[in-house]
Amino acid sequence: MHTISWRSVGPSLDECIKCNICTSYCPVSAVTDLFPGPKYAGPQAQRFREVGQPRSPDHSVDYCSGCRVCNAVCPTGVKIAELNARARAQIVKDEGIPLRNRLLGRNELLGRIGSYVPHLANFGLHNPLSRLLAERVMGIARHAPLPRWSVEGTFGDWVKRTQNQRLRSDKKVVYFHGCATMYYEPFIGKAAVAVLEHNGYEVIVPPQNCCGLPMLSNGEFDAAHDYHNHNVGSLAPYAKEGYPIVGTSTSCTLTLKDEAPELLDMHAGDPHELKMGTWDIFEWLRELHAEGELRTDFEETEMVLPYHAPCQYRAHKVGKPALDVMSLIPGADLRESHARCCGIAGTYGYKVEKYQIAMDVGEELFSFVRAQGSGVEMTVCDSETCRWQLEHGTGLPSRHPIEILAAAYGLYDLGKRQLRVCRETPSRFQVDSLRRKVYQR
């Protein structure tokens, strides 16, 4: 059994001055009193989680969604979210993990199995009867926005299929696609490859597996440890060679950079090399631009784009790089959401007892989107589960900023979510096919 180390977070609880700023910002305790707030579940309960303590003193920590708003607003630097993550792991260690959480933690396995027979899998999962069953038997909320398997093959298939058409260059970048891009949304990966190649970079897609975050957030540290070790094995050599490892999933890149090494106490050697070599794709593109190397041959647009920075950026602590880069697109009317969280928080909103909490938390974001008026055709967000939640909560399609960027370069159709055969250069990019097609929830 993996030992849960409190070494790097324990001392930080002494920094807590009980000012309650975290409690006043916590989006979860704002909508439910099942979670008393970060201060109580974090630094305060932590004093009772001493070694040798037979049971965790505070099961309400299970209701922490891990959004890290508390960390960002804490004026004294207490690692509250990390304390909570460890406390959840401790509960799993003491009491075992429910089958449902085991399943939700294995989205890579589910993704792979479903991708063999995507039509069947989609039908099997997305019909009211099986959703009802899943809710009753497993506790997976029946209205929660589960993704659909890609019916046009996985991202890996596409990479293999188009190998000969890929750009070769001295400038190379490694792409970490994550499970969602692999099995559900290969078009995100295609857009990323298109943008990177457009900027003259050869894209390397090494073998990789799940980053392990779903397991970490469900407290399954052992299994997550194996996953991370595999990724370190296949990616760290690139990092050591100086190749940047970029990812489109803000949660995967966060896990490689921080969650895994931090929670699993893998601080030195190869895991550290991987940590320092990993970038969120927009963090990296922003840096490219700062060095004057990002192509800015964008087409003009008049689109109104409400943008929600996913919670993981708060943990990356890199500001809002997607917003910075998208603001280079001439005419793009970007509206920045200040909503604290979309609510879904990875696997949190899929759990039947937490579904409504997640929707209530998300209401701040959904009403922000509604307030932007009827001219809004889509929302923009970097994280896949947040986008699914946004679509679920607003009824509007949601896109990854890399799709917006690819479209602005003229490489991508935002409505059909596919690459354009050849780069077209109309004077404005827009979403023709989307206008014709009424979006169906």
Added chain:
Amino acid sequence: MLDLLVIGAGLAGLTAAYTAAKAGLRVCVIAKGMGTTHWSAGTVDVLGYYPNSSAEPVQRPLENVQTLIEAQPEHPYALLGTAQLSDALKAFAVLTGEISLPYAGAANGGENLLLPSPAGAPRPTFLAPLTQRAGDLSHPDPFLIVGFRGLGDFFPELIAANLCELGYDARAAFLPIDLITDRQDFNTVQLATELENRGRRSRLAAELKRLVQPGERIGLPAILGLDDHLAVLADLQAQVSASVFEIPTLPPSVPGIRLHKALCRRLEELGVRVEAGMEVVGFRSGGQARARFGSPQQVEGFVQSPIPNPKSEIRNPKSLLWVASETTARPLKHHAANFLLATGGILGGGFDSDYTGRVWETIFDLPLTTPQKRSEWFRPKFLDPAGHPVYRGGVRVNKQFQPVKADGAPVYENLWAAGGCLAQADPIHERSLEGIAITTSVAAAQQIVGSGWARGGRGSGSLR
């Protein structure tokens, strides 16, 4: 490139950002966490007691500031002078009007207001939000102080008893908390949100109407709405037919949070981003890199960072090129033509200390006037009217609000400081915390706008 990077999102940082952005500068604010506004009463204290030993509160602070300036020529107020100080406060009052959080008109023709504290003590303050005005102790209307059973840290009986002691007519009452919330567990911010609901408000109003006697004003904990507080107050007053006011609570303090949120909203309109969760851990000045917790490896990382066009950037060896904030991997560089330090004092996180008594400024390790021996921090008597030396210590600045070295020369040509980190003030004793934050940050921002350093950078080409 940015014209100004403000470090710190308290009252000083946000006011400086506003002043500079309004003047057309490209500004960004970064902060380690949310500012100390969240702990404050949301009022603007300018000068409450002078001299410090005086038991009587100051009545006309601007007049006493003049005497203070003559007696303490190094006090931050002395760097401004009364005219500039008064202008800065007026500008702030105008700003509060712009952000629908009116403090305007609160200054009683230059006189301090006396407001009841959560302990029922008189608190001299110069500007107060509309929701607190009716608590002014300068008029004799009797008080009904209402608390809620279950709401911690707000004791109407204590407040009323202390007001009676001072000669006011005051009584206390308790209402059940389930009038305003169904929650088992709650804080002031959540209660404030609950009262934005009309139904809840009407239930509270009905109970208050039952309790209140003609002529009484009602003091409630500061939970009367968050964003929509003006409407909440007006509606309550109309329904109860009595004047209602808020008494600030212990943190989280809703009036302080309202001010913070409203200022941030205004800044966004002006195109200023406010980023919390960004702790500055290093910086680079004219060719040298420094990490705050300077291990060689960390410094190594900073030096490696590529700087696109070093020749044009290092225009002055004594200038700052960038500061870097901590991320989960590599430090994030923030380039700007000017940097304003508004990280506050000991409480705000601007200073830190260790057991030996060493006190240091946490970002640039600027020279401090603070005694560096623990034995010299405090006078023997806890309540010594002269205050304690450690609280007067801070960053020494010149008239342009640039931190200076012992010889009086600026530490960096493009670094400025304002607010709680400034030396030679004892804000808690003087009751001058927000007054210093606002007036010095307006003045510093104006100096930046007026200096040749603003907009002097390398054109575009960088997002930050």
